[in-house]
Each structure stands twice: as C-alpha cells, then as structure tokens.
Amino acid sequence: MVAHDVTADALARARAAIADRARRVADFPKPGIAFKDLTPVLADPEGLSAIVTALTHGCSRVDLVAGIDARGFLLGGAVARELQVGVLAVRKGGKLPPPVIAIDYQLEYGTARLEIPADGIELVGRRVLVVDDVLATGGTSVAAARLLEQAGAEVIGFAVIMELAGLGGRETIAAGLGDVPVHSVTLD
Numbered sequence: 001m002v003a004h005d006v007t008a009d010a011l012a013r014a015r016a017a018i019a020d021r022a023r024r025v026a027d028f029p030k031p032g033i034a035f036k037d038l039t040p041v042l043a044d045p046e047g048l049s050a051i052v053t054a055l056t057h058g059c060s061r062v063d064l065v066a067g068i069d070a071r072g073f074l075l076g077g078a079v080a081r082e083l084q085v086g087v088l089a090v091r092k093g094g095k096l097p098p099p100v101i102a103i104d105y106q107l108e109y110g111t112a113r114l115e116i117p118a119d120g121i122e123l124v125g126r127r128v129l130v131v132d133d134v135l136a137t138g139g140t141s142v143a144a145a146r147l148l149e150q151a152g153a154e155v156i157g158f159a160v161i162m163e164l165a166g167l168g169g170r171e172t173i174a175a176g177l178g179d180v181p182v183h184s185v186t187l188d
C-alpha cells in the first residue's frame with residue numbers, strides 16, 4: 001500500500017493556521033518554560049481540518065492510531081477517522097480500570113505516568129501511529145511507544161503538530177527507539 005501523501009498545498013494551509021493562531025506563553029506552567037498553546041488553532045474549523053489532514057502525511061499501513069493524554073486525544077480520533085482505523089487513548093496514570101500496563105517518564109516540565117489497558121485490545125503485531133500536539137524533549141513519545149511495544153504493537157511513526165527546536169525530542173526518539181519516522185507539521 002502506498003503512503004497516505006498530503007499535498008504541499010494542504011501542508012501549507014496547516015502551517016499557515018499555526019502561524020496565525022498559535023499562542024506563545026512565557027513561564028507556563030513553570031518559570032523558564034515557553035509554552036506553545038495550540039488551542040486557538042484547533043478551535044478554528046479550517047485550522048483543525050488542515051491539521052488533521054497534515055498529520056496523516058506519509059502514513060502507510062496504519063492499523064491503529066494512539067492519542068496521548070490529553071491534547072493528543074483531540075487529534076487521535078480525528079486522524080483515525082481520516083485513516084479509517086480505530087483509536088486508542090494512551091492515558092495518564094489512574095484513569096483506566098485494571099489491568100493496565102504503566103510507565104513513568106519525564107517531560108519538559110515534570111514527571112508523569114502513562115497507561116494503556118492490558119486486556120481487551122489486541123495490540124500484538126498491530127502497526128500503531130502515535131499522535132500528539134507537541135514534541136518537546138521526547139520523553140512522552142518514547143514512554144508511549146515503550147508501552148505499546150510492551151503490549152506487542154509495532155510503533156510505525158509519530159505525528160505531531162509542533163516540534164520544539166533545541167529540546168532534542170527527535171534525537172531522544174532515535175536514541176530510544178531507533179529509526180522510527182517522526183512527522184511534525186511545523187518546527188518552532
């Protein structure tokens with residue numbers, strides 16, 4: 001099956017929506033963090049549509065989309081619908097009923113736990129695309145991938161709206177997971 005390619009025009013529309021509407025908030029949630037707020041981009045109908053389409057760029061033979069708690073949920077279902085597959089919520093700790101598979105990890109401004117169900121979803125051998133809004137240090141992405149792999153899935157790529165330059169997210173993914181494609185709609 002060929003990759004799900006998106007036209008240059010569609011990618012440009014998504015990038016323009018981000019440039020027009022993304023907010024930068026200094027010192028949130030902690031001093032020294034430059035927070036990228038994509039809420040206004042996703043609240044705009046054309047922005048949401050352009051971004052969901054752009055996130056599917058280059059995807060090939062995806063069986064399942066995984067959206068990471070919480071902002072990745074906004075995107076995961078929509079991207080799954082576009083690719084005509086199902087969606088799995090990778091949840092923060094304590095939200096899912098047992099049994100779960102869990103992993104603790106670090107992100108740009110703290111530590112957290114991610115969980116997926118250990119039962120009821122066949123993940124063995126399934127090709128999973130992980131979707132989120134922002135790639136910063138890459139801690140969240142690597143943790144989500146490790147969980148999915150522990151359950152037997154194959155993580156075939158990451159798709160994010162915005163990759164933050166200088167935080168090493170792409171390099172952390174490469175170091176932790178090898179040659180897994182990372183598609184970011186825009187680099188900031």
Ligand SMILES: O=P(O)(O)OC[C@H]1O[C@H](OP(=O)(O)OP(=O)(O)O)[C@H](O)[C@@H]1O
Nearest residue numbers: 069070071107108135136137138139140
């Ligand atoms: O690359 P990293 O340094 O790991 O950071 C990226 C993660 O940080 C944010 O989520 P956050 O944990 O703040 O949760 P939220 O979606 O509930 O706001 C963002 O949505 C990514 O999931």
Ligand SMILES: Nc1ncnc2[nH]cnc12
Nearest residue numbers: 034035036037108134136
């Ligand atoms: N600087 C940042 N802005 C928005 N989301 C983030 N997640 C991790 N770092 C972030």
